[in-house]
Amino acid sequence: MKRLFLMTALALPAVLAPSVLSAEVYVPFASNRTLGSTAYRTKVWVSNATAAAGQFKNAFMETGASGTSLQGTGPTVAVPASGSTVIGLVAPAGKIGMLEVSTAGKLVVNARLEALGANDVVLSSANLPTVSAANVIKGGTSAYLQGLEVVAPGTTTDFGVLNLSREAAQCTIKGFRSSGTQIGQSILVSLPALSHKHYDGALAPLVGADIADARLEVNCTKAFYPYAIVYASDGSKTVFVSPSQTLEGTLIASTGGGGGGGGGTNPNPTGTVTVTRPGTFFTAKTGASAMLVDIPAVPNVRYKKATVDFDLGVARFPQIPGGGVGFFSSVHSLRRNDRTLFYGLIVRNEQGRTVLDLGVTDDVALGKRDVWKERTNYHLSFVYDTVARTVTYKLTKAGQVIDSLTDRANHLDLMATDKKMFVDFGSLGIADGAYFPPMGWAYSNLSVQLIP
Numbered sequence: 218m219k220r221l222f223l224m225t226a227l228a229l230p231a232v233l234a235p236s237v238l239s240a241e242v243y244v245p246f247a248s249n250r251t252l253g254s255t256a257y258r259t260k261v262w263v264s265n266a267t268a269a270a271g272q273f274k275n276a277f278m279e280t281g282a283s284g285t286s287l288q289g290t291g292p293t294v295a296v297p298a299s300g301s302t303v304i305g306l307v308a309p310a311g312k313i314g315m316l317e318v319s320t321a322g323k324l325v326v327n328a329r330l331e332a333l334g335a336n337d338v339v340l341s342s343a344n345l346p347t348v349s350a351a352n353v354i355k356g357g358t359s360a361y362l363q364g365l366e367v368v369a370p371g372t373t374t375d376f377g378v379l380n381l382s383r384e385a386a387q388c389t390i391k392g393f394r395s396s397g398t399q400i401g402q403s404i405l406v407s408l409p410a411l412s413h414k415h416y417d418g419a420l421a422p423l424v425g426a427d428i429a430d431a432r433l434e435v436n437c438t439k440a441f442y443p444y445a446i447v448y449a450s451d452g453s454k455t456v457f458v459s460p461s462q463t464l465e466g467t468l469i470a471s472t473g474g475g476g477g478g479g480g481g482t483n484p485n486p487t488g489t490v491t492v493t494r495p496g497t498f499f500t501a502k503t504g505a506s507a508m509l510v511d512i513p514a515v516p517n518v519r520y521k522k523a524t525v526d527f528d529l530g531v532a533r534f535p536q537i538p539g540g541g542v543g544f545f546s547s548v549h550s551l552r553r554n555d556r557t558l559f560y561g562l563i564v565r566n567e568q569g570r571t572v573l574d575l576g577v578t579d580d581v582a583l584g585k586r587d588v589w590k591e592r593t594n595y596h597l598s599f600v601y602d603t604v605a606r607t608v609t610y611k612l613t614k615a616g617q618v619i620d621s622l623t624d625r626a627n628h629l630d631l632m633a634t635d636k637k638m639f640v641d642f643g644s645l646g647i648a649d650g651a652y653f654p655p656m657g658w659a660y661s662n663l664s665v666q667l668i669p
Contacts, residue, residue, distance in 0.1 A: 241319035242347040244328040249308035255452035256333040264301040264325045271296040273320040280314045283409035315413040332452035340452035348442045350606045350629050356439040360460040365431040367420045375446040376419035380408035382439035395430040494663035506654035507643040514633035522668040523601040530594045532657030534566040542566045543653040547644035555636040560608050582624045603629045
């Protein structure tokens with residue numbers, strides 16, 4: 218929990234603010250502009266598949282500018298139970314950008330770009346994907362856009378890219394003909410944090426002539442999502458191009474669940490990984506105040522969800538020599554040993570309160586007061602969900618949930634590389650004079666799962 222250790226005990230309360238969002242998706246091209254005689258407008262449908270009424274917020278982020286201050290803002294829109302809500306105008310007149318749709322519930326989002334002629338007659342349309350934790354492109358990897366063309370004077374190709382990080386990014390863009398020769402020089406573009414950039418007629422300056430079946434290769438330093446739009450100047454053709462899938466891995470399982478093949482063990486290496494430690498597996502004591510449990514994740518397999526459950530018997534809160542209670546107890550975390558912290562749990566002793574470290578500097582969530590007591594038994598449950606992009610924590614006493622938190626999951630690469638994943642308990646010693654091992658606290662009945 219080194220990130221939190223860098224804060225002093227006096228400064229800590231000022232940064233303990235939970236995030237507003239629990240989940241969001243981005244519509245990559247939000248348009249309300251006219252090119253020639255054709256208007257290009259994006260329409261968004263938000264549907265509710267549950268039996269309870271829901272709501273969402275939508276924030277338009279104009280191309281070229283950082284949208285970090287707009288996250289989770291915008292008007293709140295209701296969605297009836299089992300119903301749908303349509304947003305007809307997602308951008309101000311003459312503007313393009315991206316649209317964030319955020320919710321604390323379970324909603325389904327779809328979008329469409331329509332080319333409209335006189336009297337709003339639909340000349341052509343293209344379905345737009347939504348970008349989420351499930352399909353965002355990891356920084357440092359390449360994405361490919363194929364089937365691009367420029368046919369003067371009728372068909373052209375626009376290019377756009379989303380920076381889906383809270384930090385500025387740089388992207389390298391290369392164009393290739395179908396023959397394999399590169400089109401011009403590689404281009405380097407800079408993007409502000411959480412931003413959208415769109416380039417009209419991106420291929421034309423590169424090729425200077427007609428071209429078909431071209432592709433772009435895009436690689437950004439932060440999480441990103443590139444796209445292209447191929448369209449005809451009269452509005453009769455509108456095609457949205459998403460990143461192509463690469464030919465790697467096997468989609469159809471050879472065993473189990475109604476598939477082909479015979480019996481035997483399942484060779485699929487991406488199944489659920491489970492670790493259990495029944496009974497009391499660790500009690501913090503002098504000389505042995507920390508424990509680490511490896512999680513045997515398959516290297517380079519990206520998992521969707523991690524669940525961690527265990528029982529905890531609290532003895533006394535840490536005591537300061539000379540009298541008084543130590544500020545914090547370092548309880549538990551889920552980590553990878555490249556310094557990635559998925560989450561960490563700390564107890565603020567004198568307030569009886571949970572502090573949930575969300576794995577990036579100054580991003581923590583604060584639980585209720587007076588739920589942690591000395592000489593009390595608890596059950597702790599964590600769900601780290603990279604699809605919903607949430608981390609959920611529940612604290613149970615005598616079968617009743619007495620505290621819970623749901624906040625943003627900041628690290629979506631839930632995977633082992635050449636570095637191992639593990640859960641740890643306690644700490645090796647006192648850090649910054651404020652963070653203490655939970656001496657005498659007993660941990661039992663551990664269950665950890667990684668779900669692909």
